[in-house]
Amino acid sequence: MRRTIFGLKLFVNGKFGKPSEFIFPIFIMGFSVFFLCWFILIRNNVGYIVNKIEKGLSARVFLQDEITEERAEEILKRLKTLHEIEYVELVSKEKAKEEFAHYFPEIAEALGNDNPFPISIYIRLKKTTNSSENLLKQLNEIPGVKEVVYQRELFNSFKKLRVSIDYLGSFLSIIFFIASAVIIGNLILIHIAARKEEIYLLYILGARDDFIFTPFIIFSIFFSLIGATIGILFFKLSILIAEYLKGKFLPTNQLENENLFVILGLSILVGLIATIISTGRYSYEI
Amino acid sequence: MLSFYGVYKSYSSPYFALSNINFKVEKGEFLFITGPSGAGKTTIIKLITREELPSKGKILFEGKDISAIPRGKLYSYRRKLGIIFQDFRLIPYLTVFDNVALPLILRGSGKQEIYNRVTTALKELEIIHKARELPPSLSGGEQQRVAIARAIAGNPDLLLADEPTGNLDPLLSRKIMRILQRINMKGTTVIIATHDQSIIDEFGKKVIFLSYGKIKRIKT
Numbered sequence: 001m002r003r004t005i006f007g008l009k010l011f012v013n014g015k016f017g018k019p020s021e022f023i024f025p026i027f028i029m030g031f032s033v034f035f036l037c038w039f040i041l042i043r044n045n046v047g048y049i050v051n052k053i054e055k056g057l058s059a060r061v062f063l064q065d066e067i068t069e070e071r072a073e074e075i076l077k078r079l080k081t082l083h084e085i086e087y088v089e090l091v092s093k094e095k096a097k098e099e100f101a102h103y104f105p106e107i108a109e110a111l112g113n114d115n116p117f118p119i120s121i122y123i124r125l126k127k128t129t130n131s132s133e134n135l136l137k138q139l140n141e142i143p144g145v146k147e148v149v150y151q152r153e154l155f156n157s158f159k160k161l162r163v164s165i166d167y168l169g170s171f172l173s174i175i176f177f178i179a180s181a182v183i184i185g186n187l188i189l190i191h192i193a194a195r196k197e198e199i200y201l202l203y204i205l206g207a208r209d210d211f212i213f214t215p216f217i218i219f220s221i222f223f224s225l226i227g228a229t230i231g232i233l234f235f236k237l238s239i240l241i242a243e244y245l246k247g248k249f250l251p252t253n254q255l256e257n258e259n260l261f262v263i264l265g266l267s268i269l270v271g272l273i274a275t276i277i278s279t280g281r282y283s284y285e286i
Numbered sequence: 287m288l289s290f291y292g293v294y295k296s297y298s299s300p301y302f303a304l305s306n307i308n309f310k311v312e313k314g315e316f317l318f319i320t321g322p323s324g325a326g327k328t329t330i331i332k333l334i335t336r337e338e339l340p341s342k343g344k345i346l347f348e349g350k351d352i353s354a355i356p357r358g359k360l361y362s363y364r365r366k367l368g369i370i371f372q373d374f375r376l377i378p379y380l381t382v383f384d385n386v387a388l389p390l391i392l393r394g395s396g397k398q399e400i401y402n403r404v405t406t407a408l409k410e411l412e413i414i415h416k417a418r419e420l421p422p423s424l425s426g427g428e429q430q431r432v433a434i435a436r437a438i439a440g441n442p443d444l445l446l447a448d449e450p451t452g453n454l455d456p457l458l459s460r461k462i463m464r465i466l467q468r469i470n471m472k473g474t475t476v477i478i479a480t481h482d483q484s485i486i487d488e489f490g491k492k493v494i495f496l497s498y499g500k501i502k503r504i505k506t
Binding site: 003010198202204208209 | 335337358360361362364365367369375377379380384388389391392393394436
């Protein structure tokens with residue numbers, strides 16, 4: 001412990017670069033964290049919308065044209081037994097025509113006595129139901145069912161959007177964090193180079209790598225944390241500004257504290273890896 | 287204690303900074319290595335501290351080949367050495383006390399042990415009154431005494447000095463040499479690389495004469 005404290009004392013009193021050297025690594029780490037926060041927020045919101053669509057989804061189960069009323073009743077009873085389904089209603093051919101006539105009276109009048117509408121069952125899923133899409137696909141396989149119609153396009157487009165956001169956001173986040181790591185690593189290398197003679201002397205006097213490089217690791221963690229904290233503060237500020245200008249614009253507009261701690265941890269990890277690579281590279285040159 | 291067996295050192299092939307160096311240093315011995323600039327004195331010191339590796343040959347310290355020490359274990363070998371540099375190499379922002387304490391701190395010595403050893407070394411070098419000062423405020427002679435105190439504070443098995451009087455006037459040089467002789471009389475093996483013939487003549491110890499990287503003669 002005394003050794004570590006002395007190492008820190010040596011480090012703190014040693015040569016430091018210009019303050020401007022520290023601004024860019026802090027800025028890039030801050031920007032990476034800011035971007036990551038927004039990415040997670042948008043991802044959470046799209047996920048929230050997908051979830052909302054999925055839960056409480058309603059659908060129409062169209063039965064085959066030649067189906068008998070008895071078979072239709074059997075299917076209705078079977079659907080009622082499914083615990084994921086909240087409400088079930090058999091829509092007869094006549095009722096279907098009535099519904100149609102309500103919305104499109106002129107076309108319904110033109111149909112005259114013809115009734116091309118099939119018997120169907122209207123269902124509404126419980127709000128707690130997960131993986132509704134799978135359930136609806138299973139309904140398709142019940143003998144006598146012709147087709148299950150639901151808001152597939154909306155549902156699928158949001159799902160695709162979520163996947164796209166995942167890929168793009170993850171890719172850009174990785175790029176930004178790699179850039180942060182490279183820049184922090186370079187800052188560390190500059191500081192090691194500035195203290196080359198001192199480090200050389202310490203090695204000759206019998207210092208171990210951990211004595212020499214622990215202060216650099218603490219230094220990079222400190223800078224990563226400052227950058228990450230600034231990034232998070234700017235993220236919070238940007239939410240406040242956006243809400244002030246546009247009102248509440250996202251269904252869920254806050255990141256959980258756990259998310260923020262993970263982001264802080266990630267930034268520390270990035271700084272740590274960058275420093276270990278830089279110091280490791282350097283230590284073998286001596 | 288220390289043996290060189292057919293040691294060659296080349297920085298840029300085919301030229302050798304050292305060629306076929308063979309000598310032994312016994313425990314408690316005092317040895318001068320001398321020769322003109324570029325003769326290879328500093329290279330020998332650097333080979334002993336393992337700042338450099340020999341291109342050929344073996345260097346044994348206490349019977350072990352120092353070239354075979356893995357990088358991760360070098361610190362334990364180097365902690366057996368005390369090194370004095372021509373340019374002192376004191377850390378300018380640490381006090382004299384902390385500079386001298388540095389090797390002991392690196393070894394993980396206790397607080398009391400550090401205090402005792404540092405004050406003993408500083409008293410021996412007659413510089414205890416400067417303990418709280420920073421090296422840049424000291425004269426050249428005082429800085430060299432601090433560097434010697436740092437080298438002996440850890441009670442090394444082998445004390446190496448590379449041109450320890452190179453930056454000092456003749457009077458101060460003799461004073462420093464007498465200090466090193468006193469340390470040697472207490473049982474520490476001392477190797478000094480110097481080109482100052484007057485000092486070598488005055489102290490009458492074992493001398494290795496180098497010329498163009500080769501041992502010209504050994505005077506015992």
